[in-house]
Amino acid sequence: MTLQLLASFFLFFCLPLIFLILSKAYSAATANSNKKLLPKSYPLIGSYLDVAANTDRRIQWLSDIVLISPANTYTLRRFLGNRNVITANPAVVQHILKTRFPLYQKGHAFQEALRDFLGNGIFNTNGDNWKFQRQVASHEFNTRSLRKFVENVVETELNDRLIPILAAAVAQNQVLDFQDILQRFAFDNICRIAFGFDPEYLSQPLGQSKFAKAFDDATEISSRRSSSYALPLIWKVQKLLNMGSERRLREAVSEVREFAKNIVRDKKRELAEGTSPESADMLSRFLSSGHSDEDFVTDIVISFILAGKDTTSAALTWFFWLLSKNPEVEKKVVNEAREKSECPVYDEVKDMTYTHAALSESMRLYPPVPMDGKEAMADDVLPDGTVVKKGMVVTYHVYAMGRMEKLWGRDWAEYKPERWLEREGNGGGSDKWRYVARDSYSYPVFQAGPRVCLGKEMAYLQMKKVVGAIVTRFKVVPAMEQEAEPQFVSFLTSKMKGGFPVNIHSLA
Numbered sequence: 001m002t003l004q005l006l007a008s009f010f011l012f013f014c015l016p017l018i019f020l021i022l023s024k025a026y027s028a029a030t031a032n033s034n035k036k037l038l039p040k041s042y043p044l045i046g047s048y049l050d051v052a053a054n055t056d057r058r059i060q061w062l063s064d065i066v067l068i069s070p071a072n073t074y075t076l077r078r079f080l081g082n083r084n085v086i087t088a089n090p091a092v093v094q095h096i097l098k099t100r101f102p103l104y105q106k107g108h109a110f111q112e113a114l115r116d117f118l119g120n121g122i123f124n125t126n127g128d129n130w131k132f133q134r135q136v137a138s139h140e141f142n143t144r145s146l147r148k149f150v151e152n153v154v155e156t157e158l159n160d161r162l163i164p165i166l167a168a169a170v171a172q173n174q175v176l177d178f179q180d181i182l183q184r185f186a187f188d189n190i191c192r193i194a195f196g197f198d199p200e201y202l203s204q205p206l207g208q209s210k211f212a213k214a215f216d217d218a219t220e221i222s223s224r225r226s227s228s229y230a231l232p233l234i235w236k237v238q239k240l241l242n243m244g245s246e247r248r249l250r251e252a253v254s255e256v257r258e259f260a261k262n263i264v265r266d267k268k269r270e271l272a273e274g275t276s277p278e279s280a281d282m283l284s285r286f287l288s289s290g291h292s293d294e295d296f297v298t299d300i301v302i303s304f305i306l307a308g309k310d311t312t313s314a315a316l317t318w319f320f321w322l323l324s325k326n327p328e329v330e331k332k333v334v335n336e337a338r339e340k341s342e343c344p345v346y347d348e349v350k351d352m353t354y355t356h357a358a359l360s361e362s363m364r365l366y367p368p369v370p371m372d373g374k375e376a377m378a379d380d381v382l383p384d385g386t387v388v389k390k391g392m393v394v395t396y397h398v399y400a401m402g403r404m405e406k407l408w409g410r411d412w413a414e415y416k417p418e419r420w421l422e423r424e425g426n427g428g429g430s431d432k433w434r435y436v437a438r439d440s441y442s443y444p445v446f447q448a449g450p451r452v453c454l455g456k457e458m459a460y461l462q463m464k465k466v467v468g469a470i471v472t473r474f475k476v477v478p479a480m481e482q483e484a485e486p487q488f489v490s491f492l493t494s495k496m497k498g499g500f501p502v503n504i505h506s507l508a
Helices: 003-027 050-052 057-068 092-098 106-117 127-141 143-172 178-195 208-228 231-243 244-273 284-286 294-325 327-338 345-350 351-367 457-470
Strands: 073-079 082-087 175-177 371-376 392-399 420-423 432-434 474-478 488-491 492-497 500-506
Touching: 003 327, 050 057, 050 073, 057 073, 057 082, 057 392, 073 175, 092 208, 092 392, 106 231, 106 244, 106 371, 127 284, 127 294, 143 175, 143 178, 143 345, 143 457, 143 500, 175 178, 178 208, 178 244, 178 284, 178 294, 208 231, 208 244, 208 294, 208 492, 231 244, 244 284, 244 294, 284 294, 294 327, 294 351, 294 474, 294 492, 327 351, 327 457, 345 457, 345 474, 351 420, 351 432, 351 457, 457 474
Parallel strands: 082 392
Antiparallel strands: 073 082, 175 500, 371 392, 420 432, 474 500, 488 492
16 A cells, blocks of 8 residues: 555656656757757657647747658657657648548547536537537528628627727827737627627726636646646646646636526526527527537537637737738728728628738738647548557647748748739739638638638628728737747637737827
């Protein structure tokens, strides 16, 4: 019994400490080395030391690796012989997301890491459960719903909340965290269109929200769980003992779930009392479909908050930063927004072709979801010849794909919306642009295949409406060192580390 206790103590406490010391020493020793060298692999621990040394720049480090690897695919050796395939090869992306879709699923390790937070919501499930959620949710994205979303929800949120906040910042010469503002805006929008509930998150005063802090903490800690390259057993022991980050995760998830459950309970009450028209929103459809279990519907609510709150706000944050660095692009976006401002609201945003291209180009460089992985349910061979064994995870690296010369040309590092456009008419003499979409397996920003994002068009419409409303009234100026590039980080979805401080200047 004593030996078992000693072994457990070594496994749960000493071993992680040894790894931490080794990784810090390794990080210091390699600080001046070539960042683009392939990672070294050792018996038992695989490439753990390189992984740990690059924890703070994991996205960029893995991008460097796949971009210099043959066929842009690399097999990363992990702890105790486990392996993870990372790819930026479009043929492989198509293989796992479409051709062999039934074979590549949300794996057990991924689901287990996110289950406390996302439960069995649409982003953490497979099979019939996923199909049902997707089928019901799809009704929210028809033309009628999209028009309602733009004309009623987004327009109201802009005029009643966002624009007055920006105007007040001008009057008071106030520095705003624009990333936080955009997250609040997107959160109000998704709650109103999907749940028929207005959290008034963007209403004044803009104090720290307990729910928002809990949601961000739950997202970050769950993400660290799912991307653990050492011992998943470490977070499991911490959870069992209710200590460290797992203690905070338990508290955060409790707050998030209580918030979501209150939305579900209020909607149930409205439906029972007949004060909410049946199927008026997505939540009503789920509750009217016969699947009214509170925990199940709560999982759905949390998943859609994650999708609606963090992805569009991330895309817009990086878009406005890129716009500030590229005045010629900014000028074209402003001119188009002014030209379309006289059109009906829905037609205005639908026809903002140049802005649509500028947003696509921004997401190429800074995708809201920079990496996504699927677990193989059986042995397989990828199109580039990589052997995949059952249980291995194949991760497609969206961030790296946006930086591939073979996909985007030698000028891939330039922010260039024109790469998405061509002149209308065979002669090319027309002054009107036509948007040319890229192959979704070369540009999987919205995933691809059967799991392609349902909210893609809604996201573009919302973003274009926000851009048009802001750039015709204000100039967004980063309040940071002129040459400093913000750090791109990702916890399930990407963020600008430390927020996006800006000054707002009036154009009036």
